[in-house]
Amino acid sequence: xxxxxxxxxxxxxxxxxxxxxxxxxxxxxxxxxxxxxxxxxxxxxxxxxxxxxxxxxxxxxxxxxxxxxxxxxxxxxxxxxxxxxxxxxxxxxxxxxxxxxxxxxxxxxxxxxxxxxxxxxxxxxxxxxxxxxxxxxxxxxxxxxxxxxxxxxxxxxxxxxxxxxxxxxxxxxxxxxxxxxxxxxxxxxxxxxxxxxxxxxxxxxxxxxxxxxxxxxxxxxxxxxxxxxxxxxxxxxxxxxxxxxxxxxxxxxxxxxxxxxxxxxxxxxxxxxxxxxxxxxxxxxxxxxxxxxxxxxxxxxxxxxxxxxxxxxxxxxxxxxxxxxxxxxxxxx
Amino acid sequence: xxxxxxxxxxxxxxxxxxxxxxxxxxxxxxxxxxxxxxxxxxxxxxxxxxxxxxxxxxxxxxxxxxxxxxxxxxxxxxxxxxxxxxxxxxxxxxxxxxxxxxxxxxxxxxxxxxxxxxxxxxxxxxxxxxxxxxxxxxxxxxxxxxxxxxxxxxxxxxxxxxxxxxxxxxxxxxxxxxxxxxxxxxxxxxxxxxxxxxxxxxxxxxxxxxxxxxxxxxxxxxxxxxxxxxxxxxxxxxxxxxxxxxxxxxxxxxxxxxxxxxxxxxxxxxxxxxxxxxxxxxxxxxxxxxxxxxxxxxxxxx
Numbered sequence: 001x002x003x004x005x006x007x008x009x010x011x012x013x014x015x016x017x018x019x020x021x022x023x024x025x026x027x028x029x030x031x032x033x034x035x036x037x038x039x040x041x042x043x044x045x046x047x048x049x050x051x052x053x054x055x056x057x058x059x060x061x062x063x064x065x066x067x068x069x070x071x072x073x074x075x076x077x078x079x080x081x082x083x084x085x086x087x088x089x090x091x092x093x094x095x096x097x098x099x100x101x102x103x104x105x106x107x108x109x110x111x112x113x114x115x116x117x118x119x120x121x122x123x124x125x126x127x128x129x130x131x132x133x134x135x136x137x138x139x140x141x142x143x144x145x146x147x148x149x150x151x152x153x154x155x156x157x158x159x160x161x162x163x164x165x166x167x168x169x170x171x172x173x174x175x176x177x178x179x180x181x182x183x184x185x186x187x188x189x190x191x192x193x194x195x196x197x198x199x200x201x202x203x204x205x206x207x208x209x210x211x212x213x214x215x216x217x218x219x220x221x222x223x224x225x226x227x228x229x230x231x232x233x234x235x236x237x238x239x240x241x242x243x244x245x246x247x248x249x250x251x252x253x254x255x256x257x258x259x260x261x262x263x264x265x266x267x268x269x270x271x272x273x274x275x276x277x278x279x280x281x282x283x284x285x286x287x288x289x290x291x292x293x294x295x296x297x298x299x300x301x302x303x304x305x306x307x308x309x310x311x312x313x314x315x316x317x318x319x320x321x322x323x324x325x326x327x328x329x330x331x332x333x
Numbered sequence: 334x335x336x337x338x339x340x341x342x343x344x345x346x347x348x349x350x351x352x353x354x355x356x357x358x359x360x361x362x363x364x365x366x367x368x369x370x371x372x373x374x375x376x377x378x379x380x381x382x383x384x385x386x387x388x389x390x391x392x393x394x395x396x397x398x399x400x401x402x403x404x405x406x407x408x409x410x411x412x413x414x415x416x417x418x419x420x421x422x423x424x425x426x427x428x429x430x431x432x433x434x435x436x437x438x439x440x441x442x443x444x445x446x447x448x449x450x451x452x453x454x455x456x457x458x459x460x461x462x463x464x465x466x467x468x469x470x471x472x473x474x475x476x477x478x479x480x481x482x483x484x485x486x487x488x489x490x491x492x493x494x495x496x497x498x499x500x501x502x503x504x505x506x507x508x509x510x511x512x513x514x515x516x517x518x519x520x521x522x523x524x525x526x527x528x529x530x531x532x533x534x535x536x537x538x539x540x541x542x543x544x545x546x547x548x549x550x551x552x553x554x555x556x557x558x559x560x561x562x563x564x565x566x567x568x569x570x571x572x573x574x575x576x577x578x579x580x581x582x583x584x585x586x587x588x589x590x591x592x593x594x595x596x597x598x599x600x601x602x603x604x605x606x607x608x609x610x611x612x613x614x615x616x617x618x619x620x621x622x623x624x625x626x627x628x629x630x631x632x633x634x635x
Contacts, residue, residue: 023484027487030490030491140619140623141616143563143615144563144618145615146567146570147571148570148574149604149608149611152590152608153608155594156597156601156604160601267479267480267482275575289486293486294490296490301487304483309479311480313478
């Protein structure tokens with residue numbers, strides 16, 4: 001097992017390196033990140049040349065890539081300068097944007113797991129009942145709904161028409177404390193958390209519906225498949241109570257592929273979070289990626305793509321590892 | 334129920350004919366899949382006959398004035414313009430119809446390209462095994478570990494979007510699932526007697542793959558490709574919504590929603606129909622794919 005773990009983790013390195021190079025090559029094609037500085041009349045062409053020389057931007061792509069890559073893995077030079085937020089490095093920019101993304105995407109994942117697994121099991125046990133049909137429709141609804149349109153519709157109904165939730169942003173500028181408006185950063189922490197939760201409710205719901213769809217459907221079919229296995233019939237024939245048969249024998253085997261699926265759905269979640277943040281104008285790293293691409297902010301875009309790639313690769317990795325731990329039939333050779 | 338099917342199918346002498354007939358009969362019993370099929374037929378016909386259905390309006394032309402609104406821009410629905418006019422004063426109904434052409438074309442073509450490329454890699458990888466298999470599967474795994482949407486956004490910012498560049502970009506990321514599926518099928522098929530017999534009478538690998546392995550591994554590919562159509566439609570819509578997919582003035586369901594959020598307060602009717610069109614189409618493809626899965630895989634047929 002330990003050797004398997006070590007081998008699998010070593011395999012991640014060439015994959016991440018390849019992703020880094022391909023993305024760097026693609027992102028570089030977007031244009032010269034320093035050219036925009038010429039719009040400033042105080043910047044002379046010589047200054048631009050000098051700056052490009054410092055960042056190795058006058059060199060061939062593989063040299064540039066190598067210097068970027070060294071900076072990236074050693075966290076040096078702040079991962080490069082940002083163009084759209086002058087004076088900030090990519091690392092600072094990402095550091096200030098990442099907490100809100102982590103907050104709402106992990107919340108949505110946890111809620112989605114807690115919803116989809118029990119509902120999928122219920123749906124499979126009560127196959128062809130009314131509740132099974134309703135849950136199946138809900139699963140298909142989540143799978144087919146374009147995230148951005150669902151976000152817009154929720155915003156229209158709950159923010160514009162009903163005024164229950166704010167339409168955009170991650171928190172209010174001012175919070176009322178004891179009847180007085182207080183700047184957000186000065187408010188007590190529990191009020192800040194409550195305020196952020198209120199602002200992030202709609203985007204979290206969008207992500208939850210998106211995630212639950214696929215997982216619920218998969219849990220249902222996995223449970224159905226396990227239900228008709230011989231060992232489940234044997235357990236029932238032994239006279240074990242139905243509860244024990246379902247939860248001890250069937251469920252434990254049916255849930256293994258779901259955990260794997262959750263690991264493999266990281267790319268989808270990354271995309272979903274990106275769209276949701278863009279629709280609800282949440283200052284997280286998903287929206288930042290979109291902005292960085294639109295502004296040809298190469299260092300920021302690169303850093304973000306690598307963060308997402310890392311997440312996706314880790315998701316795949318954890319899925320494999322968990323599968324190997326949970327299913328003793330898998331050999332590590 | 335299943336027994337009846339086998340009796341009926343058994344009366345046919347042609348093996349493959351009876352197989353597809355049985356599949357279709359099982360599909361016909363799947364009510365939701367059949368409803369979805371009809372919905373899709375209607376949507377496709379609407380896209381095909383966009384011109385006669387759009388009441389003489391052109392999706393590109395600026396309507397100079399409408400009697401029920403002071404300005405043609407963002408005018409509400411009225412006679413001759415059932416969905417109103419968009420922010421550029423163009424008829425939204427005809428744009429919805431013509432946009433369907435773009436969205437459906439992207440969905441179908443990307444799915445077909447994905448299936449063909451996936452079949453190619455899957456067949457070669459599964460049949461030859463060894464180093465070929467290892468290289469192709471490593472590449473597939475690599476493609477699967479890419480953050481798809483961020484890279485799609487970068488790609489469509491680099492190669493600026495016409496319909497074909499969008500199809501190209503989405504197709505790049507749509508073959509890996511099929512390749513893995515086909516490889517798995519081929520691995521078990523190539524151990525069976527008919528492949529061995531074909532090899533024994535001296536058939537070339539290309540012919541074995543084309544005549545024997547390809548038709549036998551087609552069933553899961555059809556299911557996966559049908560389900561992929563809805564994913565591809567959503568990708569196109571998402572990219573176009575972000576302003577990176579299909580560019581103006583060409584209409585697509587995604588780029589009709591591009592400005593809709595801005596006009597949420599003044600013209601909410603503009604954002605309902607394109608989104609609903611995407612949702613209904615993807616829902617129908619998902620239901621159809623699900624029905625096809627049940628119809629093609631008798632083990633799951635209950």
